[in-house]
Amino acid sequence: MKQIQIANTEIKASQVVLGCMRMNEPSLDVATIIQTAYDNGVNFFDHADIYGGGTCETIFAKALKATTISRSDIYIQSKVGIRPGIAFDFSKAHIIEAVEGSLKRLDTDYLDALLLHRPDTLVEPEEVAEAFTQLEKAGKVRAFGVSNQNPGQIELLKTAIQQSMNINQLQFGLMYTGMVDSGINVNMTNQAGLVRDSGILEYSRIENVTIQAWSPFQYGFFEGPFVGNMEKIS
Numbered sequence: 001m002k003q004i005q006i007a008n009t010e011i012k013a014s015q016v017v018l019g020c021m022r023m024n025e026p027s028l029d030v031a032t033i034i035q036t037a038y039d040n041g042v043n044f045f046d047h048a049d050i051y052g053g054g055t056c057e058t059i060f061a062k063a064l065k066a067t068t069i070s071r072s073d074i075y076i077q078s079k080v081g082i083r084p085g086i087a088f089d090f091s092k093a094h095i096i097e098a099v100e101g102s103l104k105r106l107d108t109d110y111l112d113a114l115l116l117h118r119p120d121t122l123v124e125p126e127e128v129a130e131a132f133t134q135l136e137k138a139g140k141v142r143a144f145g146v147s148n149q150n151p152g153q154i155e156l157l158k159t160a161i162q163q164s165m166n167i168n169q170l171q172f173g174l175m176y177t178g179m180v181d182s183g184i185n186v187n188m189t190n191q192a193g194l195v196r197d198s199g200i201l202e203y204s205r206i207e208n209v210t211i212q213a214w215s216p217f218q219y220g221f222f223e224g225p226f227v228g229n230m231e232k233i234s
């Protein structure tokens with residue numbers, strides 16, 4: 001398994017990450033999923049406070065104990081900032097409260113990485129900065145990043161945040177290729193030429209941001225995996 005060094009962090013992660021969003025509805029025993037992934041070189045596990053209403057983190061922590069894997073053998077990432085049914089919330093109070101919740105459910109003292117899940121477009125960058133610094137100083141979060149954010153949104157956060165942010169988790173897969181399509185179709189009037197992400201691919205390469213692909217098997221936003229479904233798509 002190829003390893004990737006995430007810039008400005010201690011993280012040397014496997015190129016393939018195990019996403020834990022569906023761990024509350026597994027098609028196999030969760031401990032078997034985690035152990036199999038690990039035995040095949042996967043050392044990075046992606047969570048969010050909202051997955052399964054929090055149950056995915058709890059299920060993962062319990063299952064991890066049934067494997068041969070120690071906490072220090074792996075990287076655990078979680079995400080905060082979505083308040084289902086309410087809004088996106090990047091306030092200091094919410095970020096800290098949400099991280100505390102994830103640490104408790106994951107039964108760990110620290111997150112290797114914390115991402116801001118979806119943009120709170122009315123964010124106060126100073127509030128995020130205070131939350132990040134408090135969490136870092138307390139040893140509760142080791143690295144920071146974002147998800148689903150464009151270059152302008154990242155630059156806005158960087159006006160206040162002291163920590164480097166070298167991760168952006170974005171939807172990308174064989175059937176979801178917008179950030180590549182727009183580069184191939186520059187200055188063309190076809191649909192694929194539309195830039196919907198303000199040039200996030202080029203920005204990430206220039207700024208050394210690792211892009212994590214989410215839902216790589218989905219053919220739409222959440223329509224289902226494309227494998228075995230091609231007749232539905234065409």
Ligand SMILES: NC(=O)c1ccc[n+]([C@@H]2O[C@H](COP(=O)([O-])OP(=O)(O)OC[C@H]3O[C@@H](n4cnc5c(N)ncnc54)[C@H](OP(=O)(O)O)[C@@H]3O)[C@@H](O)[C@H]2O)c1
Pocket residue numbers: 018019020021022026027046047117147148169170213214215216217218225227228
């Ligand atoms: N940052 C964000 O906003 C965001 C949003 C969504 C997801 N994510 C992250 O991305 C991770 C992956 O997302 P996802 O679960 O939607 O992604 P996915 O890997 O695209 O889809 C998983 C689904 O594909 C099915 N599948 C996998 N291989 C298959 C095959 N060979 N044939 C048929 N079906 C197959 C799985 O079925 P089985 O269960 O039967 O294996 C499962 O239902 C999540 O766990 C989460 O960590 C992040």
